[in-house]
Amino acid sequence: MAALTPSQIGQLAKKLNENLQTLLREVRSELENSGDQHRIDLLNNEPGDSGDESMANALADFNLAILDRHIDDMRDIEAALQRIKNGEYGVCTDCGVDVAFARLQAYPTAKRCIVCQEKRERDYAHEGQPKM
Numbered sequence: 001m002a003a004l005t006p007s008q009i010g011q012l013a014k015k016l017n018e019n020l021q022t023l024l025r026e027v028r029s030e031l032e033n034s035g036d037q038h039r040i041d042l043l044n045n046e047p048g049d050s051g052d053e054s055m056a057n058a059l060a061d062f063n064l065a066i067l068d069r070h071i072d073d074m075r076d077i078e079a080a081l082q083r084i085k086n087g088e089y090g091v092c093t094d095c096g097v098d099v100a101f102a103r104l105q106a107y108p109t110a111k112r113c114i115v116c117q118e119k120r121e122r123d124y125a126h127e128g129q130p131k132m
Ligand SMILES: [Zn+2]
Pocket: 092, 093, 094, 095, 096, 097, 112, 113, 114, 115, 116, 117
């Protein structure tokens, strides 16, 4: 069964990359406010298109609470880009069905179909943060 077309995947990859750049800009401005020139210098080395270097991991080493939320978001995006690279993108990690393109347009980092996501949220609702 046909999942996403190459052009749909291209659109979603573009969106993921844009979201990643937006996060990096926010992180940079927070670091600039922190006045830590060493960290700012590190961030100014733009990650290449290869995606070999995880920016999220580099930032996690900074160990700044203010960045935690961004780092989680960046990890999700990097993981989604990795799934695209591996040809695993757009398939529900729980049940294996194709995730609807419309859902991916709204949530390009989605790992699960809407049915599994809702089930998961119900199952974990009483335990606080769901574990990914
Ligand atoms: Zn599913």
